[in-house]
Amino acid sequence: MNKVAKEIDEYKRGKTKEEIAEKYGLNPNEIVSLASNENSYGPPPKAIQAIKENAGRVYRYPSPKDAERIRREIAQKTKLKPENVVLGTGSDGIMESLMKMYIEPGDQVIIPTPTFSYYTLLTKIYKAKPKHIQRNQNYSLPKNISNEINQDTKIIFICSPNNPTGNTVTTEKLKQILKQDILVVLDEAYIEFADQTHAPLVKQHDNLVVLRTFSKAYGLAGLRIGYALTNPKITNKYKAVSPPFPLAIPSIEAAIAALNDKEHHKKTIKNNQRERKRLQKEIPLKTYPSKGNYVFIDTSPIKATKITKKLMKKGVIVRDCTPIPGCKDTHIRITVGTPKENTKTIQAIKKITKK
Template identity: 40%
Template sequence: MSVGEFLKPWIPHLTPYKAGVTLPGLVKLASNENNWGPSPKVVEALKGAAVDVYRYPYKDEEVRSAVAKYAGVSVDNVVLGNGSDELIDLILKAFRGPALSFNPSFSEYRIISQTLGTEFWEVDLLPDFSLPVENFGKIGGKANIIFVATPNNPTGGVVSQKDLVSILKLGKITVVDEAYFEFCGETIVPLIKKHPNLIVLRTLSKAFGLAGLRIGYAVSNPEIIACLMAAKPPFNINYLAAEAALAALADIPYMKKTTGAIIRDRPRLMRGLSECFTAYPSEANFVFADVSPLTAEEAYRFFVGKGFVVRSFGRFPNFGGEYIRVTVGTTDETSGFLKVLDGLRRSRKQRQH
């Protein structure tokens, strides 16, 4: 028997998602996690809930209510997902393609589309990594699902509300991924009533520090939410994730305190990277940089040798340069990373003399 006889023909050609590397003992600045960690209330809630993990999850409605209150919408505007990844998967299962996004952006839009056999298109960003609105709109008119990440991962740039509205007016299912909303403060959620084709994705992985528990949510009109609820598997939010989400959403001041520290430290990281490389403005919890003439892998190995793990992307199709992404860690972690950058800058200056 050959497995290939039974495989869908496109599966052997898929390239799986490549996650940021975790190396024990090193400071991880590779996956846009909140290195300040979750609220102490989350830790206490998890300790108390651990003895009940023999039960199937049953607090989805309670979590939906807490999310709705936080997002300023009604419960019937919210569906929960096992991270944003599952919500992307649900959207692509529920709605017909082709799907469209831009390059570079979050690779799961492409990977999940291709896994499900959905035709997927990309429009290259401009050389400064801003959105070519007119060209994107022309191709978007031929797609059925449009994914727009703002702030964009991995570049950190924001798509203006004006440009988002112009995309929404194409009348396609438009998914605005606000995974980094808490680091920029700009949201399009209030427009779900005016634009019934709008779906907004968010996550508790970043600002709330729950990346290891996998919990995200989508906000949209009740009709779309009902479709996604019908398509999702049962018990998709595990028992501990639900408890953690409730505790995190009950401690918004802690989240604002840690995101505030990250926002304050972000310009420091931007300046430090700019002194050695070409860094790009970011409204997220990371900074994107072109490290050429080094390769991204050379930069990665250099920083690992200094005790820091960054994300190596290398080259993107149709773009020059060699790219890495660096998470804004805690203030102490950022200060340590800046010392490494300063040392690199000084050694380069000495070689030039």
């Protein structure tokens, strides 16, 4: 085992209903799981049907035609071409392939914090150095971010809407960063909930990769489907370094069906907007503006770890952001749930904060 593998801790995922039920002696059916920003409205019905219809095909490897079909559907949705699209086992899988393509041991990766913690973990696994740069007070990117780039810098990760803070990057700022001679990985995992994508910029900037996922708005986290939008020079090399069959047949079929399940998508986006506003209004703590399917909250004067534990005891699982670099020990993140789940969450927070 190499030195990094010996030293590194695994990615800390949100707690599951089963874990919390066992720990606090609760009924798992009454627990509300709002720690991983999944789609609270479940998977698209058309995707479930597609999985059932294609179950009998799984003794074969996915064919190149299957991958081509999904790339064409994604190209149509994003108004780009199939040669601009690559596929991966979740956007996590795509990040890993990009690391293989761009990183040598000792390189530097810029990560404006707080943000999605997997960027840092991957950077360390690939024996590169994460350079954390604290975002501004409102979590926008700092003015001088380009000053941090040196000859060792190979990648900058920008998450928009940013997880966990919920804000997006401006076009002006992004274009300024794109002028640098490094790969800009723009993670748009939550873009369907927001109003502005920067994906069209891949036509003008050959150092931009836009990451997308079916795990959030499309409700298919368990199938592990990610894609990226970029220029054909990168997509061709990407195919050489990525595993040969990144997506399983049921995943491909479910993703195509999800793209065409307009009703489920509309319901997801509309309900998220309404319920996000309700959480922001009714939670008696400082909440930040959010373009994602989650709300970032400052629980001051109560510590995040304390309130997270109290909420879990009441059957509400949220994310304690204390361990995330750049967060305060009073930051939590709550996924927008269904109306019933949100009511339970709001009531639980009100009870805890009254004491």
